[in-house]
Amino acid sequence: MTGIEIQKRLNAAYEVLRKERDLPEHMLTEFLNDR
Numbered sequence: 001m002t003g004i005e006i007q008k009r010l011n012a013a014y015e016v017l018r019k020e021r022d023l024p025e026h027m028l029t030e031f032l033n034d035r
Helices: 003-021 025-033
Strands: none
Touching: 003 025
């Protein structure tokens, strides 16, 4: 997979998590910064 494909998958996966768990926005930033 290319980096772009991985990023798209991460974004899609996070969207699902955010909707299901109702995560605060700052957790998204921390999550992405860890990658």
